[in-house]
Amino acid sequence: MVARFGSGGAWAERAARPLRLVAGPGARPTADDLAALRAALLQRDEPGATLARALLTDRTITQAQVRDALADPGAAAPAPVEQFLDTVRVRPSWVDDEQLDRGAEACRTFGFDASRVLAYGSLLGGYRTAAALEPLVRTGRLTGAETARRIAETTEWWRAVTAPGGLRPGAEGHRLTLHVRVMHAMVNHRLEADPSWDRAGRGVPINQYDQASTLGVFSTSFLLHLRLLGVRVSRADGAAVMHLWSYVGALMGVADRWLPHTERRGRRLLYHLLAHDPPPDANSVALARALIDSGAPEPRERALSVATWLLGPAALRDLGLPPRPPWFALSRVASNVAATHVAGRFPGGHRRLLARAERQLRHSQAAGRHPHT
Template sequence: MSADVTSPALPTRYRSATEWSERFAKPMLALAGRGARMRGEELADLESALLRRDELAADLVRAVREEHAVTMPQFRAALADGVEPDAPAALTRFFAALEARPDWVDDELLERGGAAARRIGKDGFDILAFGSLLGGYRSGGALQPLVRTGRIGEMTLQRVGETGQWWLACTSPGGMQRDGEGWKLSVHVRAMHGFVNYQLERDPSWDAEFRGVPINAHDQAGTIGSFSTSYLLQARSLGIRIPAADADAIMHLWSYVGWLMGVEERWLPRTERIGRRVLGNVIAGFSAPEESSKLLGAGLIGMHDHAPGISPLRRRYERERSLSMATYLNLGYGMKDVGQPARLPWYPAYRVVSNVLWSHVVGRLPGGTGLLDRRAERALGRMERLQYAGSRPPIAPVPA
């Protein structure tokens, strides 16, 4: 049964900074249109999601940590090659649930969505970093799992690189098939989240009364929304043309990715309007920025300070470029939430002019889509060489 709106069982961070969170949520709710505000049972279910963990992953973790029925080598082998007939029951249940793909999943839409997302090119990675990630850091309520697992400071470039690898894998041709790298990395992340929850929920210092479940269904719905719904809105704000059919396919792709990673089906962003509505209501419940917001924000803006082989001048340029893009994507006032100075949108202005020319003019010409695809792949390659000297960082392992 869903918790009542006034139930003391809800984490106290929920709507603890109403004036601030309503300002944050207002643009997204306005774009969602009439009936955007959730009420009654629907709102109560979203609120109580702060208290719900991914039980499928939790069962697997208990089988590893408490029952010692599953080993990590067995998990890794099943992830890579499939479950053996004599595998432990808990491992079989976990993968059987994930391999039972929902009927609504359409392979053609997955492929189209991946291609359309990659076509956005390097701008897409700026949106992920300074729109999706930095925008999420503006509220401190969900940040403690990141802080407590040490994924900050000099580790920021590594963490962003891991997120980028996952994104590239999910959007690559065939990436979301069972043997695709996107499918495997999404399941890897789901299991890792299960281990983080297991550890933090048993940590005496975890403030469950304020924060709820560490990685919970409410925050997961917001995260998948930031990778899909707000991603498309911010791409358009940079002058990128995204045809309606491509936008629908991108939402379809991230709905499946979200389902695979444990987002509750009710909150999946199946369409842009649904995504805007869910994300707007999630944001309306956000708590205020915390010290962790500033800590993570500083790490993200300064991530190129730790990139190998970059000159001091280039590092300074990348920092200023990052601040300019972040200011634009977070509507200026959002920079205060993460403790970073606002900058004039000189870099977004350049990107808008370039993107209007390429996506609205060149992209409409015969062969234009293929040209945009090749241009985007080259840009992604240059970005990788800049940030990692051509060597992608390894994905963080699932805790043993």
């Protein structure tokens, strides 16, 4: 058994309680659920691990060959790369292109508030537990200039995934997702070979448990936090967003056992994961402060206002951050209720919301920055 599992005790149960309350009846994990959670801490992405070994140990291929193959999945590639690509060429039978398109469009329609939610709900909330932070620390991507770079890379990937047709083979979202998977596999390979890595305490460096949790913050908690900011997310749009991110998870090497698929399943999974996570540590505090102080996508006081509203004062105190009155968050709630619950329901309303969001996106890309308004 990995020592970190369940080490959060009463803290973890308190932190996970809001998820339990929205997960529906019978949400507490069964004995089988607990056994699967424990096992997931020792499970890696095996196709990715095989490719990483060919790159880093066997040296039978180069990173340039991998990059070329990801850019053009139909081109001939060395055998280790072909074997890896074979695992994603045949899509799962449940993948539906119409649902992928609807999920991507829904994400784009949420506009600037999607960036706010990703930063101060999803990413910041993920830092509240020390579960998956050690690999990030070991790669030197903790604070300083690396914070802005990490946020920019995450934003670029999110935009590529949610672009029209972004997950078609050869599209930028598909390519970047597989690139991230290969990078994760390489980091995992190096850390597993490092004698200082505490496998008994932490499990496999990049494991299925933590990958499932990360996927949950981009899907399940993303939708919950959007609604907290007053954004109307229809049942159909919510289902499509979960479908989109479940396919992203499959491309990332997350086993089907840990894909959310539906909002209800996603809430249960995220509750089970958080309820057995370790509490925050010094890395949590350093990452949280770096994110808030980075000014992306909001200046500090706005960021703290939104974070307090989405995560609650206790979460901010866990992260060494000062809670703030939700003045800016409530202004977004009022604006989003008017735009999405009222104006968005009129004929052509959805089209106008999407057009506005895409204008905002083009403006922020042209300016080379995240939105501040």
